[in-house]
Amino acid sequence: MFKLGARVAHERLARVCFIDYDREMVLIAERKDATGNPEIIGVGRLTNLHGSGAAEFAIVVSDRYQGHGLGRHLLERILEIGHDEHVSRITGDILPENLAMMETCRRLGFRVKYDAADGIQRAEIEFS
Numbered sequence: 001m002f003k004l005g006a007r008v009a010h011e012r013l014a015r016v017c018f019i020d021y022d023r024e025m026v027l028i029a030e031r032k033d034a035t036g037n038p039e040i041i042g043v044g045r046l047t048n049l050h051g052s053g054a055a056e057f058a059i060v061v062s063d064r065y066q067g068h069g070l071g072r073h074l075l076e077r078i079l080e081i082g083h084d085e086h087v088s089r090i091t092g093d094i095l096p097e098n099l100a101m102m103e104t105c106r107r108l109g110f111r112v113k114y115d116a117a118d119g120i121q122r123a124e125i126e127f128s
Contacts, residue, residue: 025081026044026045042059042071044058044077045058055082055087057090059101066100082127087127089127091122091124092123094121094122096119098121102121
């Protein structure tokens, strides 16, 4: 996983975001910088886990844009896509220090549990 920041080249992020639409979906949040060039400020990814009916999410938001609801918006859209694609369960790994994402997940209906073996928090939601 990479950390989004002002120095990550737009072209590099664009390459990372090429996807296999049968298996995954990537959402990109971008804005225009002061010179009018596009700047990627957030990425959300939903990856189907082959043959399981489940999927994993990952979200990265540039440090400058954290705390403004962008991560929540990306996760809400990921949940909509998962529902539309008839995914039975969505999980995501969260760094233990990312309290804001854990709270966002809980507010959206995820169960969040600490996985001692991996040293991460794991968020999980099931669709009926």
